[in-house]
Amino acid sequence: MEKVYILGRRNGIKEGVLRIGRYYAIDGSLGSDVYLDGLKPHVILICGKRGYGKSYTMATIIEEMAMMEENLKKNIGIIIIDTLGIFWTMAFPNKKQEEELKKWKMDAKGIDIKIFSSPENVEEYKKKGIPARELVMKTSELAPYHWAQLFGLSLKDYVMAVIARAIDRMKGDYSLNDLINEISKDEKVDERTKAIAENFLNMAKSWNLFGKDGIEIKDIVKGGKISIIDLSPYGEEIKVVITAIIARKIFEARVKERKKYEEALLKGGKIKEEVPITWLAIDEAHVFLPNEKSISKDVLIKQWMRQGRQPGVALLLATQRVASMDEEVLSHADIIISHRLTAQDDIDALNKVRPTYMHESIGEAVRRIGEERGVAVIIDDVSESMHVIKVRPRMSWHGGEEPSAKH
Ligand SMILES: Nc1ncnc2c1ncn2[C@@H]1O[C@H](COP(=O)(O)OP(=O)(O)O)[C@@H](O)[C@H]1O
Ligand SMILES: [Mg+2]
Numbered sequence: 001m002e003k004v005y006i007l008g009r010r011n012g013i014k015e016g017v018l019r020i021g022r023y024y025a026i027d028g029s030l031g032s033d034v035y036l037d038g039l040k041p042h043v044i045l046i047c048g049k050r051g052y053g054k055s056y057t058m059a060t061i062i063e064e065m066a067m068m069e070e071n072l073k074k075n076i077g078i079i080i081i082d083t084l085g086i087f088w089t090m091a092f093p094n095k096k097q098e099e100e101l102k103k104w105k106m107d108a109k110g111i112d113i114k115i116f117s118s119p120e121n122v123e124e125y126k127k128k129g130i131p132a133r134e135l136v137m138k139t140s141e142l143a144p145y146h147w148a149q150l151f152g153l154s155l156k157d158y159v160m161a162v163i164a165r166a167i168d169r170m171k172g173d174y175s176l177n178d179l180i181n182e183i184s185k186d187e188k189v190d191e192r193t194k195a196i197a198e199n200f201l202n203m204a205k206s207w208n209l210f211g212k213d214g215i216e217i218k219d220i221v222k223g224g225k226i227s228i229i230d231l232s233p234y235g236e237e238i239k240v241v242i243t244a245i246i247a248r249k250i251f252e253a254r255v256k257e258r259k260k261y262e263e264a265l266l267k268g269g270k271i272k273e274e275v276p277i278t279w280l281a282i283d284e285a286h287v288f289l290p291n292e293k294s295i296s297k298d299v300l301i302k303q304w305m306r307q308g309r310q311p312g313v314a315l316l317l318a319t320q321r322v323a324s325m326d327e328e329v330l331s332h333a334d335i336i337i338s339h340r341l342t343a344q345d346d347i348d349a350l351n352k353v354r355p356t357y358m359h360e361s362i363g364e365a366v367r368r369i370g371e372e373r374g375v376a377v378i379i380d381d382v383s384e385s386m387h388v389i390k391v392r393p394r395m396s397w398h399g400g401e402e403p404s405a406k407h
Helices: 054-066 085-089 095-103 119-127 143-152 159-167 176-184 191-208 236-268 293-306 326-331 344-351 361-369
Strands: 017-024 032-039 042-045 076-082 114-117 132-134 226-230 276-282 313-319 335-338 376-379 385-391
Touching: 017 054, 017 361, 032 276, 032 385, 042 054, 042 326, 054 085, 054 226, 054 276, 054 313, 054 385, 076 085, 076 236, 085 119, 085 226, 095 226, 114 119, 143 159, 143 191, 143 236, 143 293, 159 191, 176 191, 226 236, 236 276, 236 293, 236 313, 293 313, 326 344, 326 385, 335 361, 361 376, 361 385
Parallel strands: 042 313, 042 335, 076 226, 076 276, 114 132, 114 226, 276 313
Antiparallel strands: 017 032, 017 385, 335 376, 376 385
């Protein structure tokens, strides 16, 4: 098999590679193709100033995964946490940039996706011909600290203690109505507090997000498939809680799969994995990985980043605010892709990552790349090198462009 240089991988065998772009020279000319490893779980961080190609690059990488060899792709599931509701356009061909695509000898093409979102959005997506399903979480999967986050309460608040007591008594799966009913039966609690607890839970009912039954992780994560969790209809607290729950469940499912896999290997057999190696792509990642305490950060850092290699979970993160993210994220990212960046605090944050193999700071390198969109500096910890590239144009339509008053 042909051998090439692959970012994020030690050997150069050209299989399961993602062709993300070409080398870019300061005079704007393009060199040979740039490949990224698509087989091993990585933590990839895409950063840069607004409008220079973060979401675009993220989608390009995902398109490449969707085009991987069938026998490899079937072992990888991709989930996009879409906070702004911009990734559905992946289903359609990139007619906007056909000229650009021609230069790269590529054709505009939509890709297969499935979207999970609110009932209203599902209806809209179906009208557009995109497969979509309502996002429903199992009520029983929420622990008291999830509810506290959703309601803006502290676990020390009396009303929260009342809800937690009821959760503690629930058995099996239950609906929000079942929970409200359980609270009403609590003889230790006065009517006023019961009414407040019920109010909170009724508010949760209005989000149409929790049911006795919910979506199973194996419905969302499927080998060779791309699932988009469109969280745009929900407030920030809800986005954080849903992401935390989904991420935790994937992680736990993968740990179990690995165990089954090892056991089967010991016996000399093979198993079909129910939940494949999973890539979680999170745009606007600072929302989920802030400096401050956060439920989603707990799962993503403590489980996905610190222990994710072994169970096979990988992250593709994009943010315009490196400085407001937990510092640990930068130290776990083995591939950093930085588009143009000008805010000094973000450059400073990046500069703290100063591997010994680099001759100049990331900040200086990023400054040199100029204003062209889609150009980026890549720092690859596996090959211990830094590269300047131009990300290839997307085949599928890019959503989420800034609105302009001109059209
Ligand atoms: N690699 C690229 N090739 C061609 N155009 C690009 C590329 N990357 C970004 N662009 C252009 O830049 C615009 C902004 O990119 P986007 O990814 O939405 O920015 P952000 O960094 O804010 O997420 C896109 O709408 C697209 O027109
Ligand atoms: Mg963006």
